[in-house]
Amino acid sequence: MISKKTKYGLKALIYLARQYEQGPILISDLARDENIPKKFLETILLALKNSGILQSRKGKGGGYYLGRSPRQITVGQAIRVMEGPLAPVPCVSETAYAKCTECGNENTCGIRLVMKDVRDAIAQIVDNTTLADVLERIGQAELAEKNVVDFSI
Amino acid sequence: MISKKTKYGLKALIYLARQYEQGPILISDLARDENIPKKFLETILLALKNSGILQSRKGKGGGYYLGRSPRQITVGQAIRVMEGPLAPVPCVSETAYAKCTECGNENTCGIRLVMKDVRDAIAQIVDNTTLADVLERIGQAELAEKNVVDFSI
């Protein structure tokens, strides 16, 4: 299960993607609209900024905004910032490889063989899903729901 | 990342699968051979037993053994016992559905749409990989490594 931190971060990114190129957004507004504790959100946005996904401006008229277009930010990049590596075991991580402490021979570890496949399957999805893709899917889902409601009336 | 508990549990299952139908195996032997803290292993094996994956016999000549053939035990079943549901968010879990506390409309939640795909991709792998499959892959990997060693001599 992903942490609340990751959920909040993804919500924030989707929120900012919706308002791409409309100037900096206030943490306060984001926290209020998405029901995220403000102080907690601060630390999350800061991490996303330090990773290059977000940019910010201080002072009056300041706030946070996407560092690049929603087409160029993937869900995978964001998850790695907030949750850490995608890999279920460190020895199959592409971005943060580490030897498993309890593992003997890495080449013949059965757990590793399976988890490598799992990691690749997860990466295949999240590294090929951009914020723009997410917005599009939300739009389709909202349309589909609207039709269901219209039909049921 | 999966917990040590899950890793230990999978190691234990692979160990027991290797010795399927050779009588009960002692916790002590398993703990020693796989370098798992014995007391911790006890709780893990008990959980696997309570879920039906393992069976046990008490007293002299007792120990743990697979409750069914290695062909009929999947990695997914085992992971769910030790780690909980595969789903990254509770609202897409097939085996332990729960509404996300912070989620408004489930049908149009962008995070949910992506995480549903992730869950399905993970399940596709681990629910179709049996302990027998793992043993087979380990065998192949050992063979491959042996050939590399032979060649390099």
Add this chain to the structure above:
DNA sequence: TTTAAAATCTACTAAATCTGTAGACTAACA
């Protein structure tokens, strides 16, 4: 029927991680 072996149950505990909070500080704009 006693004894020894082995799983099971109850009850802790230390450390790490998660989910925040408080308050001072810095930068930018008017």
Add this chain to the structure above:
DNA sequence: TGTTAGTCTACAGATTTAGTAGATTTTAAA
């Protein structure tokens, strides 16, 4: 130079992880 808004430092409660200790129950064999 005052106000706004992000940034930094530090802490704290709750939960989860990774164990440990010791008593109890069950079973097989002597």
